[in-house]
Amino acid sequence: MRTILLLLLLLSNLVNAQENIVPALKGEYLGQKPPGLVPEIFAPELISGKGRLHCFPTFSADLKQILWIVLPPKIMTMREVVREWTPPEPATFSTEGNNQAPFISAENSIYFASSRAGGKGALDIWYTTKEAGSFSIPQNMGVNINTDKSESHPTLSQNNTLFYTGFVPGKLFNRGIYCSNYEQGEYQTPLLLPEPINIMDPRILDYTPFISPDESYLLFCSNRQNPEQELCHIYIAFKNKNGNWEEPVDLSLKMNFTQSSKFPYISPDNKYLFFSSGENFYWVSTDAIKKIKKTATQ
Secondary structure (H helix, E strand, O other): OHHHHHHHHHHHHHHHHHHHOOOOOOOHHHHOOOOOOOOEEOOEOOOEOOOOOOOOOEEOOOOOEEEEEEOOOEEEEEEEEOOEEOOOEEOOOOOOOOEEEEEEOOOOOEEEEEOOOOOOOOEEEEEEOEEOOEEOOOEEOOOOOOOOOEOEEEEEOOOOOEEEEEEOOOOHHHEEEEEEOEEOOEEOOOEEOOOOOOOOOOOOOEEEEEEOOOOOEEEEEEOOOOOOOOOOEEEEEEEOOOOOEOOOEEHHHHOOOOOOOEEEEEOOOOOEEEEEEOOEEEEEEOHHHHHHHHHHOO
């Protein structure tokens, strides 16, 4: 009888151990089932649901690497190697200071915000490039971009035009959206985006931009739909034939997403919109954006 009980105990432990083994993740987007027109939580209990902040999940151009944030602010990564995704681990360039808001450019350089030593202010924008299979020592983007205040949430177009969140006195939390053109090998003096992107009102917050690769539209979050609250919605603004920004459309409202939503991001293949809400990342088909764009350009 004792032998039988021991065998049953060993069998039970074996079954429990097998249940706790995380199955290998295979396929694009960590093997997650693609969403439709209704936002769904992305990679629950793996990427979502663990207190993320100040970022969107960002993918490399070939969709084989993902970056995101954990608390305290640190950049995590997973890579697809031989058709399987590696376990989450800290990015090699995210070992010093608080690091957040990573963005992988079309050229696979990584831009991010960090409080590491050598910066100009409380939070600066840094970048690292891939060299011989590994990432270079991060470089500060310099005095044309970084100030003695805080700069964060970098995003770049195919022309390397930089959009980011910077210091704007007179707005809620003194935050607003800037852009800087890349000319002759360096970034030019940043320009504060005018209305209707930034609304100069002490009750209104406009930040966390994402610029489309061709710069035809800009995504950002704002509480302009109800300035008396800090509840943010995601907005989309299209650029007209004269190069000016049209009136932003409340994309959260179009998606029937009533929770506070921030940090919009479009996947490199242009199939999905990612954003964060609470402790989760969500994703949804970009067909909603295509419909809005078609209506806006008619």
